[in-house]
Amino acid sequence: MEHQIVIIGAGPAGLTAAYMLTKRGVTSTILEADTIVGGISRTPERDGWRFDIGGHRFFTKVQPVEDLWFEILGADNFLRRPRLSRIFYRGKFYDYPISAMNALRNLGPIEAVRCVLSYLWVRVHPPKDKSTLEGFVASRFGWRLYEHFFKTQSEKVWGVPCTEIQADWGAQRIKNLSLFRAVWEALKPKRVRKRADKSKQVTSLIEEFNYPKFGPGMMWERCAELVTEKGATLTFDARVTKVEHADARATAVTTVTAGVETRHACTEVISSMPIGELLRAMDPPAPADVLAAADGLRYRDFITVALVVPEEDGFPDNWIYINDPSVEVGRIQNFGSWSPFMVKDGRTCLGLEFFVNEGDQMWTKADADLIEQGKREMHKIGLLADPARVEVGYVVRMPKAYPMYDAVYKENVETLAKWIDQHAPNVYPVGRNGMHRYNNQDHSMYTAMLSVENIFGADHDVWSVNVDEEYHEEKIAAPPHPNQ
Numbered sequence: 001m002e003h004q005i006v007i008i009g010a011g012p013a014g015l016t017a018a019y020m021l022t023k024r025g026v027t028s029t030i031l032e033a034d035t036i037v038g039g040i041s042r043t044p045e046r047d048g049w050r051f052d053i054g055g056h057r058f059f060t061k062v063q064p065v066e067d068l069w070f071e072i073l074g075a076d077n078f079l080r081r082p083r084l085s086r087i088f089y090r091g092k093f094y095d096y097p098i099s100a101m102n103a104l105r106n107l108g109p110i111e112a113v114r115c116v117l118s119y120l121w122v123r124v125h126p127p128k129d130k131s132t133l134e135g136f137v138a139s140r141f142g143w144r145l146y147e148h149f150f151k152t153q154s155e156k157v158w159g160v161p162c163t164e165i166q167a168d169w170g171a172q173r174i175k176n177l178s179l180f181r182a183v184w185e186a187l188k189p190k191r192v193r194k195r196a197d198k199s200k201q202v203t204s205l206i207e208e209f210n211y212p213k214f215g216p217g218m219m220w221e222r223c224a225e226l227v228t229e230k231g232a233t234l235t236f237d238a239r240v241t242k243v244e245h246a247d248a249r250a251t252a253v254t255t256v257t258a259g260v261e262t263r264h265a266c267t268e269v270i271s272s273m274p275i276g277e278l279l280r281a282m283d284p285p286a287p288a289d290v291l292a293a294a295d296g297l298r299y300r301d302f303i304t305v306a307l308v309v310p311e312e313d314g315f316p317d318n319w320i321y322i323n324d325p326s327v328e329v330g331r332i333q334n335f336g337s338w339s340p341f342m343v344k345d346g347r348t349c350l351g352l353e354f355f356v357n358e359g360d361q362m363w364t365k366a367d368a369d370l371i372e373q374g375k376r377e378m379h380k381i382g383l384l385a386d387p388a389r390v391e392v393g394y395v396v397r398m399p400k401a402y403p404m405y406d407a408v409y410k411e412n413v414e415t416l417a418k419w420i421d422q423h424a425p426n427v428y429p430v431g432r433n434g435m436h437r438y439n440n441q442d443h444s445m446y447t448a449m450l451s452v453e454n455i456f457g458a459d460h461d462v463w464s465v466n467v468d469e470e471y472h473e474e475k476i477a478a479p480p481h482p483n484q
Helices: 012-022 063-073 100-107 109-124 133-141 143-158 167-174 179-187 190-198 217-229 275-280 288-295 367-380 409-423 441-455
Strands: 005-008 028-031 078-082 085-089 092-095 208-212 233-235 239-246 249-257 260-265 268-271 299-310 319-322 331-334 347-356 392-403 427-429
Touching: 005 012, 012 028, 012 063, 012 217, 012 268, 012 441, 063 078, 063 217, 063 441, 085 143, 092 100, 100 109, 100 143, 109 133, 109 143, 133 143, 133 167, 143 347, 217 233, 239 275, 249 268, 268 441, 275 288, 275 409, 275 427, 288 409, 299 367, 347 367, 367 392, 409 427, 427 441
Parallel strands: 005 028, 005 268, 028 233, 085 319, 268 427
Antiparallel strands: 078 208, 085 092, 239 249, 249 260, 299 347, 299 392, 319 331, 331 347
């Protein structure tokens, strides 16, 4: 049977699927609702300045994904970049991820003792509910360090108390990290650490990562070129309005572009559109309980305010977390620290990140007002001495950047996935929003790679990708990529 594969979305998952299909000699129809490829991994450009939406380090534990990065883009287009990110709190910089010794030193001896006692307290009296982000973090660092370094930042990201966010989101970011472990690693004799490293029994945080010269969008712009050269069609501004299904098979996808409907017959659908929207597009409609589950999925949206400043007004970090409740900015990127090719000589571009809800006061605020707010907040926290040194500003909005891990998301996603499996098993949800899972770029790509294999007879459990609780930023010592 000849395959007519429709791919919804031209982000990392969708374009990876299209690329893997071309390796099998199969073309596809790619439908993208936006006017740019890359999804959240895009690199928008304004007047020659390029912005990375959220910061994308090309580091992965999934070797097939790393191989694919180099295959698509080529080693010459990657830079090897040092990793530096810190927390700015009460006028001081702290290591990120949290280094217990660094944090305790910066907090001062009295507060350090209080933090240690708080940690010892939770060892004896652990939080009652460790299923929430608050209980999960407090059980590993104690209540005082949780309040200092996790609560404010997490609540900026999600817009709700940490008691309403599930521990799943934090698990892969601080799994195996605790106050005890951090102190123990720092206090071990150097010869013991060296011996452990040689035996690869101790993992360590990554210190370098690969990065495309012109940002992550460079990868997906090139991938789009490759797949269309091989016969795939890519349509922009194509909003999916209907997915027809009959006899337990999806049969066609309808899009609207500039007010014109187009029907695309299909044998399979690979979908990275938000899974709730996918279910709401089903025709005939899914039953009321399934639609209710679709409506129950929530997201957090994202604004980058980019400020062009003299290079000396930047900082060496890739990004800095702002743990100050008096300002709304949650994180600041220095795009010049990611790649000198993204900025211009003598100047850099700082990306201030605001976590919002689509349609709220921040989302609808005029670009000029957002830029002025960014200047004020940078000056208020002391990271920009003179706001007048800002040369120009830009604003980029990104809807549905973060699937929300609330108390009911798992149940809702399970309901949707079960309905698809029963009524349209030739529809393959992939990627971050396609599966409503906080996948990094590499995990999104891997779900697409496995789904393509499943189309051709494999039996991978794609839903098992990125469910382990191994910390994302730890890496067993390994040789560099052969192309480097």
